[in-house]
Amino acid sequence: MHIDPSLVEWSRAQFALTALYHWLFVPLTLGLTFLVAIMETIYVKTGDEWWKKTTRFWMGLLAINFAIGLATGIIMEFEFGTNWSNYSWIVGDIFGAPLAIEGLMAFFMESTFFAVMFFGWDKVSKRMHLLSTWLVAIGSNLSALWILVANGWMQHPVGIRFNPDTARNEMVDFWAVLFNPNAYSKFLHTISSGYVLASLFVISISAWYLLRRRDIQFAKRSIMVAASFGLIVSLFNVTTGDDSARHVAQDQPMKLAAMEGLYEGKSGAEIVTFGILNPSKKVGDKQEPFLVKVAIPEGLSLLSYHRVDAYVPGIRELVYGSKEHGILSVAEKMKRGKEAVAALAAYKAAKKAGDTAQMAAAKKRFEANSAYLGYGYLKTPLQAVPSVPTTFYAFHTMVGLGTWFVLLFIVILYFTMTDTLERHRKWLWAALFSLPLGYVAQEAGWITAEVGRQPWAIQDMLPVGMATSNIVTSPVMITFWLFAILFTALLIAEVKIMTTQIKLGPVELKEDSHV
């Protein structure tokens, strides 16, 4: 099968564009639903109408974000059919299951109760309303669970069997897919990063009120809730990040090497905390990989394998192989992959001819090499290396900003609890400008995960180039630009509506004479 390379690039660009925009909306929903649920719980427990009004203000902003996030998410699901039909054919039986559960269980749940939450304030009892708010929070996060189970499976495919008769993968162990280490670590790291973003959102907007010296009590109380929540979840986010990195080390060593710019493998590998990559560095040459770097000795070995002397393979060993460390070269994997591809073709031919003996022989040959099937479609060994600069800088941006957010939550919470926040205006400005940084960190995390696993749509099994639909390029190009315009318009609409709401402020609180 020949697929036009420009089709692959345009399909990738379109999916990346959709995911990038979708990911501007989703993490805020994941976290803000819980913050709103906590605020409403305080209202129901204390009976203080002030908290009800505070809850309603943040809920209004959540509703705007939720609606626009929905539009981008639905488009992504359709793209699996329109742009990635080969992918859907080969692994639809596995990938489709979590997506179907997401729709039936989580999405319906969050959408149904969202209506009760948003429109039902005076129509259902206090407790029923509170239950609805919690179910929206749980539902939206369960939605993320099933999507990330699917994504985790793409990073580390488990619980499947390849059926040579249909040339499709079939799920043989649902629990292996659900409990896949890549699935739970991705889920927890992703949702907790969403909680961090939502906490930043509330703190940042509240800081703006404090800087403008308006709605002071509302802003201080909102910051108190968000900074408390943010501190706990950001510490959890660090823990899940560590766990996630360990799974990457085990299942996607090339991605780890790219994340760290590790060209030469070593025992007791250092971790680079800050670095500028040498742009002329090539795999296997003698040039230094960094122009400048600050590194912690043995840090990478310790974090990846929990041993300071652990061996971490570099890009060179992963491409050219290492007998000493039992690493097969990509060239060898490609040879075995091509053997698997040829055996599959022979199986099909024998089946057509009704030759059962040939079928059995071809099947045996295929099974012996099927672990490297995806490598059979690569053209050169260096194709197995993702973009090192993109992965390295995206990863370090995410980690650096994540560390800053922990510090910010500690400082803001301390000033809030000592009632000195208004005096520290520099920190209020820092909090205000940390909101866009939160979005940068979100996108950087997504880029690390997805660019770092290239060239694979499914790790070691299906390269991206084999996953696209066999269609002409022009419709993909046209829809790329249409989506780019549409999503940008949606984003501008969201920002405009939100800023209008924020400028209005918590109107109901102002109408209340005792505040």
Place this chain on the structure above:
Amino acid sequence: MEYTDAIIWYASWPVLIYIAYRFVLLNMKHHAKMERLEEYEQQCGGAVEPKACEKF
């Protein structure tokens, strides 16, 4: 395949939400005291009518 790790990690999600919620409540109590103290200082800190401080 051993699933114990996965089950423990998944279970940490509701635990995280509960801990974060309790932490918010703990800080809210302290924050409410701070607010009352601030209000007290504003109303009773200087020469004021004794009646104004009765609610404290």
